[in-house]
Amino acid sequence: KTGSAGGVNLVPQVKNIIPIASGKGGVGKSTVSANLAVALSQLGARVGLADMDVYGPSIPTLMGALDAPAQEDGKIIPIVAYGVKIISMGFFVPKDTAVIWRGPMLSKTVEQFLGAVQWGELDYLVVDLPPGTGDVQLSLCQKVPLTGAAIVSTPQDVALNVAEKAMIMFDKLRTPVLGIIENMSGFVCTHCGQREEIFGSGGVRRYCLDHDLPFLGEIPLSTDIRTSSDSGLPIVDSAPDSASAKAF
Amino acid sequence: KTGSAGGVNLVPQVKNIIPIASGKGGVGKSTVSANLAVALSQLGARVGLADMDVYGPSIPTLMGALDAPAQEDGKIIPIVAYGVKIISMGFFVPKDTAVIWRGPMLSKTVEQFLGAVQWGELDYLVVDLPPGTGDVQLSLCQKVPLTGAAIVSTPQDVALNVAEKAMIMFDKLRTPVLGIIENMSGFVCTHCGQREEIFGSGGVRRYCLDHDLPFLGEIPLSTDIRTSSDSGLPIVDSAPDSASAKAF
Numbered sequence: 077k078t079g080s081a082g083g084v085n086l087v088p089q090v091k092n093i094i095p096i097a098s099g100k101g102g103v104g105k106s107t108v109s110a111n112l113a114v115a116l117s118q119l120g121a122r123v124g125l126a127d128m129d130v131y132g133p134s135i136p137t138l139m140g141a142l143d144a145p146a147q148e149d150g151k152i153i154p155i156v157a158y159g160v161k162i163i164s165m166g167f168f169v170p171k172d173t174a175v176i177w178r179g180p181m182l183s184k185t186v187e188q189f190l191g192a193v194q195w196g197e198l199d200y201l202v203v204d205l206p207p208g209t210g211d212v213q214l215s216l217c218q219k220v221p222l223t224g225a226a227i228v229s230t231p232q233d234v235a236l237n238v239a240e241k242a243m244i245m246f247d248k249l250r251t252p253v254l255g256i257i258e259n260m261s262g263f264v265c266t267h268c269g270q271r272e273e274i275f276g277s278g279g280v281r282r283y284c285l286d287h288d289l290p291f292l293g294e295i296p297l298s299t300d301i302r303t304s305s306d307s308g309l310p311i312v313d314s315a316p317d318s319a320s321a322k323a324f
Numbered sequence: 325k326t327g328s329a330g331g332v333n334l335v336p337q338v339k340n341i342i343p344i345a346s347g348k349g350g351v352g353k354s355t356v357s358a359n360l361a362v363a364l365s366q367l368g369a370r371v372g373l374a375d376m377d378v379y380g381p382s383i384p385t386l387m388g389a390l391d392a393p394a395q396e397d398g399k400i401i402p403i404v405a406y407g408v409k410i411i412s413m414g415f416f417v418p419k420d421t422a423v424i425w426r427g428p429m430l431s432k433t434v435e436q437f438l439g440a441v442q443w444g445e446l447d448y449l450v451v452d453l454p455p456g457t458g459d460v461q462l463s464l465c466q467k468v469p470l471t472g473a474a475i476v477s478t479p480q481d482v483a484l485n486v487a488e489k490a491m492i493m494f495d496k497l498r499t500p501v502l503g504i505i506e507n508m509s510g511f512v513c514t515h516c517g518q519r520e521e522i523f524g525s526g527g528v529r530r531y532c533l534d535h536d537l538p539f540l541g542e543i544p545l546s547t548d549i550r551t552s553s554d555s556g557l558p559i560v561d562s563a564p565d566s567a568s569a570k571a572f
């Protein structure tokens with residue numbers, strides 16, 4: 077494990093911290109983070125979910141958790157949904173407000189969401205990262221030991237080229253990469269069963285073979301994943317026997 | 325016009341500066357920026373395209389422009405493709421390198437890409453912004469007068485809620501919002517003609533009606549837009565009579 081260079085580990089009671097990352101935005105990091113956290117909780121693990129996308133938090137919507145957290149002894153008590161403890165900027169910022177902050181404020185938020193939340197004993201803390209390779213990612217890698225990062229990408233070159241930037245960053249910061257998930261991989265028409273490669277497919281599996289990285293699986297592009305996100309019902313819970321849920 | 329608060333306008337020779345923005349990543353800001361710039365150039369305007377997505381530049385790939393720019397008298401000479409002058413971090417950073425910078429370096433890059441490039445006289449400078457409401461957006465609004473921002477979103481709630489953050493920011497920074505473009509609006513199966521609402525449709529038009537904002541149009545989700553992006557052939561140039569090109 078790396079991280080917490082020379083400092084104190086802000087969350088010593090957490091066994092595994094797993095960032096879900098991608099250099100690219102809109103590839104499904106939040107959707108994967110939410111469904112992964114719920115799936116781990118269904119297996120009986122004690123799970124936390126930290127939404128570090130400060131500018132564009134969508135975890136509260138995805139998890140149908142819209143209350144504001146309470147405080148106790150100066151610590152924030154996380155909101156619980158589907159058995160998962162959750163923290164997000166979305167709980168503190170009204171819908172009609174934007175967080176217009178420069179870098180240093182982002183780093184403060186990372187510290188708060190780690191050290192100032194009453195996480196309790198956790199087996200897994202899933203961290204939904206924003207796109208890019210900036211302040212939030214750097215601060216996370218420097219403040220706590222990370223078990224390993226899971227990378228999410230869509231299959232096409234334009235997305236994979238940018239998703240790759242997060243992997244390069246983790247290598248530089250000596251954080252292990254657990255592997256890559258291909259999301260929005262192929263679309264099957266619900267009317268005639270024709271398979272359409274809207275964003276392509278297979279691009280991530282090829283990349284993993286070329287770079288000797290574990291391929292963690294593929295999730296289809298499907299309308300029910302998007303509708304479950306919009307309605308705050310993670311698909312691993314709302315349709316556990318569907319192909320989409322099984323892919324997660 | 326706002327911006328360049330009390331300072332010197334870094335690009336006085338540019339008539340209109342139009343940021344293409346969205347709080348949300350992966351909604352098509354770069355694809356819209358590239359195709360808009362090429363379409364404006366085809367109409368006879370003198371057009372520049374500045375890729376301010378420092379962590380995840382994709383304009384060089386989208387425009388098929390992969391050479392490194394030359395320098396002359398301490399200024400960067402932009403690369404020209406499809407009649408458009410282009411600057412991007414992608415020209416300066418090799419594929420296997422990530423830009424792992426904190427906020428202040430982003431602001432320096434914004435200044436460089438405005439003041440240190442030999443843009444010449446331009447009718448339009450299209451600026452492809454990264455997701456979020458942070459350093460790059462703040463610096464841009466503070467350094468130059470902006471004509472107005474075009475916002476891009478996909479139709480679903482999760483995306484629109486975050487795309488909205490950019491509009492809130494522009495209002496705060498007294499930058500006009502020209503309107504919103506709905507991208508990836510509906511998908512038509514090429515085999516049976518059935519329309520699938522993978523990301524939904526109509527969400528942006530409704531939002532514009534509710535908030536008294538101009539609706540700038542909708543672009544369908546289509547495989548040929550993605551393939552044209554991956555191959556560096558903006559669709560307004562490679563298939564000018566297609567429905568996708570007409571939408572741009």
Ligand SMILES: Nc1ncnc2c1ncn2[C@@H]1O[C@H](COP(=O)(O)OP(=O)(O)O)[C@@H](O)[C@H]1O
Pocket residue numbers: 100101102103104105106107108134259260261295296297298299301302303305306349350480482483522
């Ligand atoms: N496999 C999928 N099929 C259909 N829609 C998806 C899928 N994965 C994600 N989405 C949708 O795409 C949008 C972007 O996903 P999100 O998880 O917010 O990405 P990120 O966190 O990388 O920005 C959301 O509206 C989500 O519902």
Ligand SMILES: Nc1ncnc2c1ncn2[C@@H]1O[C@H](COP(=O)(O)OP(=O)(O)O)[C@@H](O)[C@H]1O
Pocket residue numbers: 101102232234235274348349350351352353354355356382507508509543544545546547549550551553554
């Ligand atoms: N209307 C569309 N139909 C199909 N694919 C699209 C469409 N618009 C964008 N894309 C693809 O979606 C991906 C994300 O688009 P991009 O322009 O990079 O978004 P952003 O700049 O907002 O991150 C790219 O691979 C692009 O080719």
Ligand SMILES: [Zn+2]
Pocket residue numbers: 265266267268269270513514515516517518
């Ligand atoms: Zn069909």
